[in-house]
Amino acid sequence: MPGLKKGKAFKSLQDLEEFIKDVENEQYIQLYKRDSKKISTMLKSCPKKCNNANRELIYYLLTYACYKGGQNFKSRGEGKRKCSTFRDDCPMRLTFRLSPDGQKLILTKVENTHNHDLDKTMFSLLPKQRRLNTDEKKEILRLKTLKCSKALVKDYMQNKTGKKLSLSDISNVKSTSTKSDLSEVVDFLESQAESHVHAFTDANNVLQGIFFQNQQMRNYFSTYPELLVMDSTFKMTQSHIHLYVLLTADGNGEGLVVGSFIMQNENPDFVACMVRVFKSQNPSWARTKIVLTDKVFTERKLLAQEFPDAKLRYCPYNILKIFESNVTTGEMGITYSDRDTILSIFKKLASSKNPEQYKECYDSLIDLNHPAVTKYFNDNWHNCQEEWVQYLEQGRCLHGIPTTHQLHLFTQKIRPLYSLHNNLQDFYRIS
Numbered sequence: 001m002p003g004l005k006k007g008k009a010f011k012s013l014q015d016l017e018e019f020i021k022d023v024e025n026e027q028y029i030q031l032y033k034r035d036s037k038k039i040s041t042m043l044k045s046c047p048k049k050c051n052n053a054n055r056e057l058i059y060y061l062l063t064y065a066c067y068k069g070g071q072n073f074k075s076r077g078e079g080k081r082k083c084s085t086f087r088d089d090c091p092m093r094l095t096f097r098l099s100p101d102g103q104k105l106i107l108t109k110v111e112n113t114h115n116h117d118l119d120k121t122m123f124s125l126l127p128k129q130r131r132l133n134t135d136e137k138k139e140i141l142r143l144k145t146l147k148c149s150k151a152l153v154k155d156y157m158q159n160k161t162g163k164k165l166s167l168s169d170i171s172n173v174k175s176t177s178t179k180s181d182l183s184e185v186v187d188f189l190e191s192q193a194e195s196h197v198h199a200f201t202d203a204n205n206v207l208q209g210i211f212f213q214n215q216q217m218r219n220y221f222s223t224y225p226e227l228l229v230m231d232s233t234f235k236m237t238q239s240h241i242h243l244y245v246l247l248t249a250d251g252n253g254e255g256l257v258v259g260s261f262i263m264q265n266e267n268p269d270f271v272a273c274m275v276r277v278f279k280s281q282n283p284s285w286a287r288t289k290i291v292l293t294d295k296v297f298t299e300r301k302l303l304a305q306e307f308p309d310a311k312l313r314y315c316p317y318n319i320l321k322i323f324e325s326n327v328t329t330g331e332m333g334i335t336y337s338d339r340d341t342i343l344s345i346f347k348k349l350a351s352s353k354n355p356e357q358y359k360e361c362y363d364s365l366i367d368l369n370h371p372a373v374t375k376y377f378n379d380n381w382h383n384c385q386e387e388w389v390q391y392l393e394q395g396r397c398l399h400g401i402p403t404t405h406q407l408h409l410f411t412q413k414i415r416p417l418y419s420l421h422n423n424l425q426d427f428y429r430i431s
Contacts, residue, residue, distance in 0.1 A: 008107040009099065013057055016096065016105055020064060028123035029092070029114070034065035039098065053102030062105065066092035067126070068116055090115050124164045132173065136161060140173045185262075186210055198277045200263075200270050209263035209270045211277045218282060221258040224248045225284035228258075228310070229292045230303070242266055246278065258282075268302070275306050314388040320347065323381075332372040342373055349381075353391045 004023065010016040020031055042060040043050045050060065069090035095109035123129060132140070136157065143153045150170045158165050186207070189197045194215035200208050221228075229247035246259035259282075261274040279285045288310045291303050304312060323346050329339055345365050352358035362382070366374060386392045 004094075004107075004110050004112055006107055006110055009104040010096070010106075011104055013059070013105070016062075020094075023094070024123075028118045028120050030067040030123070030126050030128050031064040031094070032067055033062065034069075034093070035061070035063040037061040039102075049098065049100065049102050053098060054104075057098065057103075057105055059096070059105065060098045062096045063109075064094040064096075066090040066114060068114070069093070130163050130165055130169055132157075132161075132163075132165075132169065137173050140170060144173075196281055198274075200273055208265075208267065209261055209274065211259070211261040211274050213259040213278070213281055217256075217258045220250075220256040221248055221282050222284045224250055224256065225282075225287040226289045227292065228285075228288050228290070228307070229255075244271075244274070272302050272306075275302065279306065312387060319350065319388055326376065327373060332370060332376070334370055334373065338368065338370065342368065342370070346377075350388060351390050355391070358385070358389060358391070 008019075010019065023029070024031055037060045038058055039050050039053050039055060039060045046060070053060075067090075069092055091111055092114050093109060093111040094107065096105045097108045098104075099106050139160075140153060140157060143156070148156075150167050154165050154167055154170050157163070157170070186197060186199050189195060189210065189212050192214060196211075196213050196218075198211040200210070202208050225248070227248050229249075230244065242263045242265065244261050244263075245257060248256050248258050250256055259278050263270055263274075285307065286309070288307055290313055291307050291310045292313045293300060293303065300312060324343060327334075327339060327342055327346075329336060332339075334342070342365065345361055345368075348361045349358060349365070352361060365377065381388065
C-alpha cells in the first residue's frame with residue numbers, strides 16, 4: 001500500500017498523480033476526480049493563501065473517488081430505457097487540500113474501504129487500463145494498412161503491450177490528419193521528381209492546403225486539354241481532409257489525373273487559389289471546352305470566370321441523387337406516391353431527346369400542381385437545361401465517349417484508394 005496516511009504532502013501535481021497511479025495498481029481500482037476547486041477560483045475566498053500559492057499545483061481542493069462510487073445522479077427520464085453503470089455507492093475517497101503556505105497539496109482525508117471485490121482481472125479490463133498511447137495507435141494503423149485482420153492485430157498488440165484489448169479497441173483507432181501531417185505531406189511531395197507543390201496558408205501562417213501536380217500530369221493535360229473534370233470533393237473517410245481531383249480523358253476515353261489538391265476545409269478563397277495555380281502551371285487551359293462538375297460543387301461561378309470559353313456541365317449520376325434528396329415529402333408537402341411520380345418525371349426530363357419531349361415532361365410536372373416542387377425545379381433546374389438535359393448535351397462528347405462516363409470510370413478507380421489508405425502519404429504513394 002503506497003502510504004495512504006493523512007498528512008502526506010506533494011510538492012507538485014505530477015507527484016500526486018504518480019501517487020494515484022500507484023494506489024490504483026496496488027489496489028486494482030480505478031480512481032477519478034470526484035470534486036475539485038482550483039486556486040484561481042478561490043482567490044476571493046482565500047486571498048492570503050491563494051495569492052502566495054504555487055499556481056502549478058492548480059488545485060485548492062481535490063477529491064478522488066473509486067469508479068464504483070461518486071455522486072448518485074437522479075434520472076429525469078421515466079425509466080423505460082435500460083441503462084447500466086459501474087457505480088455502486090462505493091465509499092472510497094481520497095481528499096487533498098492546499099497547505100497553509102500554499103506550496104504543497106496535503107492528503108487530509110482517507111476513506112479506504114470498498115463495498116465490492118478488488119479483482120486484478122476486472123481491473124485490467126477497465127477502459128483506462130486498455131487505453132492506447134500514440135505509438136501503439138501508430139502501430140495499429142500500420143498493421144491496418146497491411147490489411148491484417150482485426151483479430152490478429154488484437155492478439156499481436158495484447159502480447160506486445162500486456163493490455164487486455166477488445167476488437168472495438170482496434171476498430172476505434174482511426175487515422176487523424178493534423179496541420180503537422182499536412183507539413184509532412186508537403187515534404188514528401190516535394191521530394192518527388194519533377195513535381196510542382198504549392199502550399200497555402202491562412203492569415204496566421206497555418207498550413208491549410210496543398211496543390212500537387214507532377215510532369216506526367218502536366219503532359220496529360222497538355223495533350224488532352226479539351227475536357228477538365230473537377231470531381232466533387234472527396235472527404236477522406238478517417239482523416240477528415242478534403243481531396244479535390246482534376247481529371248481529363250485520352251482518345252480511348254480513359255480517365256487521366258491531371259492534378260489534385262487537399263484542404264483542411266472547403267474555403268472558397270483557397271479553392272480559387274488552387275484553380276489559379278493549376279492554370280499558371282498549365283497554359284493549355286485556354287483550349288478547355290468542357291468543365292464537368294456535379295451539382296453540389298459550390299465554386300461553379302468561380303469556374304465560369306476562370307474558364308470563360310468552356311461550357312460547364314453537370315454530372316447526371318449525381319443530379320438524380322441530389323434531386324431525390326431534395327424532393328422529400330416533408331420539405332415539399334407531398335405524399336410518397338406523389339414523390340415517386342415526380343422523380344419519374346424528372347428522370348424523363350434529364351433523358352429528353354428533343355425539345356418536344358422535354359416540354360411534354362415539364363407540362364406533366366406543372367400539371368401535378370405542387371407549388372413547392374414547381375418552384376424548386378424552376379429555380380434550380382429549368383433555367384439551366386443546357387447543363388444537364390441529354391439532348392442539349394449532344395455534340396459535346398469528346399473522343400466519342402460521353403463526358404460523364406469518364407467521371408464514372410474514374411470514380412470507380414479512385415474510391416478504393418482513398419477509403420483504404422487514409423494516411424495522406426500512403427494515398428499519394430499508391431495512387
